[in-house]
Amino acid sequence: MKKHLASLLALLGIHQHLSAEQKQDIAGAALSVSPGAAATGVFKVWGLPLSDWLVVASLAFIALQAGYLVWKWRSDYERAQRRRADRERLMAMAKVPVEPDTDLGHL
Structure with missing residues (x-):
């Protein structure tokens, strides 16, 4: 070597x-x-000819992107659920009415 x-x-x-x-x-x-x-x-x-490889690579890239988006959306949903449960538990402990999900408050 x-x-x-x-x-x-x-x-x-x-x-x-x-x-x-x-x-x-x-x-x-x-x-x-x-x-x-x-x-x-x-x-x-x-x-395989180059044109077929480009199609295969494009499909693989699209599949990777779709998988990432599904993972991201699921983790965002789970995080939102945990935050909502934590907020409700803290509000119950403080006996304060639950505020809306927006930052604008009551309009």
Whole structure:
């Protein structure tokens, strides 16, 4: 493995040890290239044309967005229920009439 890395560094023109900044730059470049390389590998393995991959990626993205929205709406609903129950319990303890849900008060 070290020989392969040394030959790669020699190809890049780096013969000495890398500085921290150079290592960070190489890691950042590898991270930015990896999605394209993975997509190319999957494209070659499954043999779908690019237009079909775009449709698959779009559908996957839409499904992820829908899942996130359902999760968000459910957590917001549960949070509102907990707040309402806490408010009612505190009002019962204080024996104060329950105020409306708006900040405007009674109009």
